[in-house]
Amino acid sequence: MQVDQAPLEEAFEATIAANDRIEPRDWMPEHYRQTLIRQVAQHAHSEIIGMQPEGNWITRAPSLRRKAVLLAKVQDEAGHGLYLYSATETLGVSRDELTRRLISGKQKYSSIFNYPTLTYADVGTIGWLVDGAAICNQVPLCRTSYGPYGRAMIRICKEESFHQRQGYELLMTMMRGTDEQRAMVQESVDRFWWPALMMFGPPDGDSPNTAQSMAWGIKRHTNDELRQRFVDMSMPQAEALGVTFPDPELKWNEERGSYDYGEPDWEEFWHVVKGNGPCNTQRVAHRKAAYDDGAWVREAASAAAARNEAEASQARVEQAPRPSLRGSDGRVETR
């Protein structure tokens, strides 16, 4: 039977036009579904891979307080990944399939996580700048047109503020320390500034999917708009902290009411996106190893569940009233 799609498409367009949300069981154009799967899965993978650069420092945290904070932060990122995988699954792709696509390199994650974390100051810089850039990206996504994605973003945004503040506080503490510690902070900021700017994706002119994503309400702002917002937010924070960004073109533009800034090295960006960044191979290999090493845990959990189920059904059989105990009036005799 040929289903007439015109009324379905009309209903979809009307929902988008009314700024209403599309929900999982609604009809949606295949291209909309595929675009979302790509974007939300990439976002989920970023949260999961994003645990690695910082997780690297958990065993070497300088104090119990910092260790507890870092553990909580990294655990949150695992949670973010799970909220987003859960949203992706509502689009009709299985969790295992998503993991396979990440491990096989078919789906990407944010290029920022392919840079190494060389000192503990990087934990602070990542919280401040990387989570800061993520917040810039994510706050408007709370109003994205796909319901489950928006709801996942709302949960995530509630937790991100802690991530940014703990990072900034860590850097402030180091800035109050020795000259050597201050130098460590500046060196770390110098390394992460440009990659953080690249987190917003290529310039609008090189982002062919943006127009369609905005028409569908999946994205609410262009890459360059969000990048500008991030630069404007970060400058006063850098001043308060007492660090500078490695960009000689950064300066206040009175006319625009914004900061002018230099062009990131887009060649480096594409290089990293294509898999040739400093840590791409290591990140994916580590994710695969974690998946493989976890096989026995999954097997044990499945076995325990099967045994519990068998015992429970055995108990049901034993407790079931036996016909011989049933009186003529049908009542079960209780002894």
Next chain:
Amino acid sequence: MTTTQPDPEWPLYEVFIRSKRGLNHVHVGSLHAPDAEMALLHARDVYTRRNEGVSIWVAKSADITASSPLEKDPLFAPSGDKVYRHPTFYDIPSNVPHM
């Protein structure tokens, strides 16, 4: 240790959380688990890291029967024309108190 055959995926559970006493359980998302007991433990870790809940329900997604969005109009039509079910349908003089 690596299995050649991908394991069958654990069933999907929908998670509902009561954020505090006096409120309904509200759907918050889903997760995979080998059984309901593990689903509850996972739900605690994934969805209540900051005291977001005082009670959790999990239910297998496959056990949920949902109305179809396509039949939305006929399904909800019976309530569409019953404006008299709303208090604003009735005109009461403004000098009548407490109503």
